[in-house]
Amino acid sequence: MYILLLLSSLLFAQISDRDAYLRWSRHLTSESHPEPNYRYLSEIHLQIAKQIQQTGHTIGPIRIGKTVENRTIWGFKVAPKNTKHNSVFILGGIHPMEWVSVESATNLILHLADHPPAHTEVIVVPVLNVDRRLIVERELSDGSRKYRRVNSGGEDLNRDYEIHREATAIWRHLFPERYTTSSAPLSQPESQAIDTLFQEYQFEASVSIHAFGGYIYYPWAGRYYPTKAQTEFHHLGTLMKQAQSGKHPYHVKQLSHWMFLFRAQGTELDHFYGKYNSRAFLIESTRSGIHWWKRGDWKDSFRLYNPRDPSLDIRRCTESILALIHHYDLLIDNPNWECPCQEHLRD
Numbered sequence: 001m002y003i004l005l006l007l008s009s010l011l012f013a014q015i016s017d018r019d020a021y022l023r024w025s026r027h028l029t030s031e032s033h034p035e036p037n038y039r040y041l042s043e044i045h046l047q048i049a050k051q052i053q054q055t056g057h058t059i060g061p062i063r064i065g066k067t068v069e070n071r072t073i074w075g076f077k078v079a080p081k082n083t084k085h086n087s088v089f090i091l092g093g094i095h096p097m098e099w100v101s102v103e104s105a106t107n108l109i110l111h112l113a114d115h116p117p118a119h120t121e122v123i124v125v126p127v128l129n130v131d132r133r134l135i136v137e138r139e140l141s142d143g144s145r146k147y148r149r150v151n152s153g154g155e156d157l158n159r160d161y162e163i164h165r166e167a168t169a170i171w172r173h174l175f176p177e178r179y180t181t182s183s184a185p186l187s188q189p190e191s192q193a194i195d196t197l198f199q200e201y202q203f204e205a206s207v208s209i210h211a212f213g214g215y216i217y218y219p220w221a222g223r224y225y226p227t228k229a230q231t232e233f234h235h236l237g238t239l240m241k242q243a244q245s246g247k248h249p250y251h252v253k254q255l256s257h258w259m260f261l262f263r264a265q266g267t268e269l270d271h272f273y274g275k276y277n278s279r280a281f282l283i284e285s286t287r288s289g290i291h292w293w294k295r296g297d298w299k300d301s302f303r304l305y306n307p308r309d310p311s312l313d314i315r316r317c318t319e320s321i322l323a324l325i326h327h328y329d330l331l332i333d334n335p336n337w338e339c340p341c342q343e344h345l346r347d
């Protein structure tokens with residue numbers, strides 16, 4: 001009996017991530033819910049699993065770690081068409097209310113499955129805070145639209161990283177609650193999984209997607225002074241902005257310059273650049289879904305982050321990220337290629 005158990009657990013440990021994902025997703029079911037323009041996690045994974053089966057090995061699921069409640073955090077690796085030269089990382093669903101972030105990351109996976117980049121490998125983690133995301137889903141279905149931000153360990157996964165944890169801004173004495181971090185660097189299994197991923201892959205560039213604001217931010221978030229790569233950051237950010245459809249694309253800015261007294265300590269943005277030298281961006285997707293003339297919206301924390309129709313914001317986010325990936329592809333194909341944005345930088 002014990003030998004059988006041991007054998008089966010050994011077998012299970014050895015099944016590939018792809019098989020494990022397809023097997024797991026087979027048991028998912030989709031239900032109707034009050035946000036028809038958004039997908040619940042079961043719908044997202046059913047769709048990705050179907051795409052994986054149709055497109056073969058372009059997308060490979062990877063188990064990047066476990067959440068506090070021991071759920072698998074899934075990542076999806078998109079292999080380039082030709083020789084690999086660069087790696088780009090995309091992270092969504094850090095905060096559980098920000099569904100427009102998860103939709104954009106999912107959209108990107110489905111798009112890249114059909115149109116893989118030429119030389120750039122892309123790894124997308126569409127939902128990091130799986131535990132609390134599932135709670136928000138249950139609450140929406142039950143008709144309660146509560147505000148949620150932390151993970152199941154009670155920490156903000158956007159303040160759980162190593163770089164710039166200590167606040168230095170003079171304003172911290174006036175508004176101490178604005179400059180807080182998690183209890184310790186990389187205190188949560190979700191953040192540890194992301195840090196391990198960075199050790200394994202040298203991501204040239206990375207984007208974490210949040211809501212709301214309508215900004216494409218680059219480091220630093222925890223210090224007011226610029227990074228050494230300020231010019232390059234602004235250039236890449238402008239490329240991402242120019243790729244967006246419609247009027248009034250998102251603004252490009254150093255995160256700490258959003259407002260003179262604003263800083264964010266211990267963010268993934270500063271960690272990805274400060275520790276790993278990745279060209280890191282943080283997109284605050286959408287300018288909110290609240291209609292100020294609709295009284296019912298005022299207390300709706302879900303609507304604050306997620307417009308009723310998120311299609312334009314999903315599209316813009318995807319366009320910006322594809323432009324960044326494309327940039328890394330072009331760099332390989334034409335080492336002397338000069339981006340049109342450089343002209344603008346010389347002005």
Ligand SMILES: [Zn+2]
Nearest residue numbers: 095098210211
């Ligand atoms: Zn967020």
